Amino acid sequence: MKTRRDAMKFAAGVAAIPAVLPPNALALATATEANAACHADAPKWTGGIEGQRKADLGNGFYRNPVIAGDYPDPSVLKDGDDYYMTHSSFEASPGLLIWHSRDLVNWTPVGPALREPLGTVFAPDLVKHGDRYFIYIPFMRAPWSTGLASFANIYVIHAASIDGPWSDPIDLGIGGLIDPGHVVGEDGHRYLFLSAGKRVRLSADGVRTDGPVETVYDGWRYPDDWITEAYALEGPKLFRRGDYFYLVSAVGGTGGPATGHMIIASRSRSIHGPWEHCPHNPIQRTRSDAEMWWSRGHATCVEGTDGRWHMMYHGFENGYRSLGRQTLLEPIEWTAEGWFKATGGDLSRPLPKPAGRAGTHGFARSDDFAKSGLGTRWSLHGSAPAEAGRVSLGGGALTLAGKGTGPQDSSPLIQQVGDRAYDVSVEVELVGAATGGLLLFFNDRLFLGMGIDGQKMVTYRGGKPSYWAEPAPPLRRLFLRIVNDHQIVTFYYGTDGKAWIRHGVRNEVSGYNANTTDDLLSLRPALFATGGGSVRFRRFAYKARA
Incomplete structure (x- = not known):
């Protein structure tokens, strides 16, 4: 399959691109050029530490994945000119490794936020409210535990600094639901949106619920003949832009067929709805198993330092599902009607790199055991x-x-x-x-x-x-x-x-x-x-x- 080869035939095409690029240079190419770029053999990834593949190509472009390996369900926080991200860590302890970036492409580890295991930790939400950082965490029953809920509970940890120390986990008393997404409404109250279109109001300090769990959203429905794993409305991530709150969700099931998982969006002028579905839904979906990235979903939308927007989400690499769901970055553009569209295609080709200062990417996985690598390397x-x-x-x-x-x-x-x-x-x-x-x-x-x-x-x-x-x-x-x-x-x-x-x-x-x-x-x-x-x-x- 051509999109999976690692030859250098694309280099001549990159060299021919003007030195001064519009914000979505590749997306603005002619249909013929875009088609040729998507199907041409792509260059190798840049070799980083120990030869590990690195997204930043060093020429103003990057190639996905931005974090290679099993780093799924990314939650991204923009904090001034800094970006922080964490992922599902499942049965790993220490867990919830936090990463730092200045350009959304090069990421270095800060350290783990969760020192002791809660169970199977997944789909967290990393946010800042006021002068404190919060991570809302769903977890499933651990193999060593007894007497816990058989499905899931939502906890929260918080800290005055992204470097920690983080608090002990606090049980919010929410059972049977997953994938919390934090937002502050126009009424000034804090809310957690959850799987299956549910929502609960939070206390002002964000560490307790302040009301019942209620159903507030019915997700966009795809045609019944699409090949997916299951409908599975999950992964709500919310942000406010202009007059609207935007609710970005995942449907279709995170595993199963390559064409299953997808990204959808809705918007409302009020956090209380009604929610209007995006006419461009699905925002992103793998349409064929010939594409390089499968089962793409669970997106966080984030604004770059230059005002351009991107989505960070996960996907399986065609032919390499054993590597898990890897972290992908795709540019989006806003329409005159106030909706956004994905512009990266199947992500097999290099894309214009976001603005920002490039830092060191990744870390060495070799270990002489001179000091502890628990929480980052191990x-x-x-x-x-x-x-x-x-x-x-x-x-x-x-x-x-x-x-x-x-x-x-x-x-x-x-x-x-x-x-x-x-x-x-x-x-x-x-x-x-x-x-x-x-x-x-x-x-x-x-x-x-x-x-x-x-x-x-x-x-x-x-x-x-x-x-x-x-x-x-x-x-x-x-x-x-x-x-x-x-x-x-x-x-x-x-x-x-x-x-x-x-x-x-x-x-x-x-x-x-x-x-x-x-x-x-x-x-x-x-x-x-x-x-x-x-x-x-x-x-x-x-x-x-x-």
Whole structure:
């Protein structure tokens, strides 16, 4: 598929674009030129830290994704000339990593806002009201918890500074609904809009409800013969521009068919309605599985420093669903009638970069374990409160105390990746009666990798120990390496980290994705330790591959 190749044929076309660009230069090209640009082979992403792909092409253009990897449900806050963003963090602890940008394209981590796990944390809303920051958080029941609501509760945390410290989570007492969207009405009151067209008024301090949950909005309906996962009215994000409040929602289901998820908009002169549906709905939708980005939705609209507007939302990359839902940026333009339209097309091509100062993008994923990377580089998956104590540093090693009987119940250390191909390796040393190793981990039902117990190597495939008996040496210290080359995964091991023995089995992992497991996660490198002992890890190395 041409839109998925990484050749350089587009470079000549970029060079031919005038040096002085109108706000939507590519969108204003002739139909022939636009069609050629969309279907021409696109250039490679810029190589960032460790070769990781980077959206900023360095020539006034960017190419999606702006944050590669599983960073879905973006909530973006414009705070003067600064932008802050956070995403769903699901079972990760610490969670709710906050990012900072000055240009909407280059993002650097600030740090995690949520220190202890609440459960499955998703679709938060990051806002500023007065001189305080708030994150409204839905979460589902955690695997270690008891007595909680079986579906979801809405909590809030707040802080005087975006850097924290953030408060402990406060239960708003809202159950059975998800995806909060904060707004201040023309009446001066604060409100949370929620899934299924619901709304609740908040107290002036934003940490309590001040009235009942009520239905206030019926979403725009797409034709019944469109191929979607489910209607699923969710992800409300609200903003005020001119005389109108705009309500941007997602419908169609976030997984399932490539053509399902979409972005819709409505507006009203009052926060109390009535809501008028946009005549351009859906604002954005994947119309064919030939496009580069699938299941696009859950948008936040944000104004750039130069007055141009963009939408930040998520989508699956065609052929790489195992990377999860990645963060995408698309320009929008306002019509004379006061509606907005998306102008980015299928996002396979470079787009004019928003104004603003470009900062450093991303961070190194390699780790010498000299200082803690919890909350940015690493997080524990599915851990209980206070379980961060299982992780300790010293002597150039990270020591992970054993838990459970296998990777599935070990709460492994995981980190996100956003490259189509990469190489990870680590030194593993057993302490006491432990088993430990290196994985690619999707969830507790689906993972693959290698573990050692001092007597043998255990190979994991499909979320369970494999029948394969790899003749690795019976050592308590071994170097392990995994290469994911565009969904073909090869294992290696060795005694010195230099000479590698190729494992006898290769794996094809495109099926390790959300539609296989009904779990909206991604396939990620992970370190695990089980049993009564612990495992020391040294020299974790990450390198993106072409």
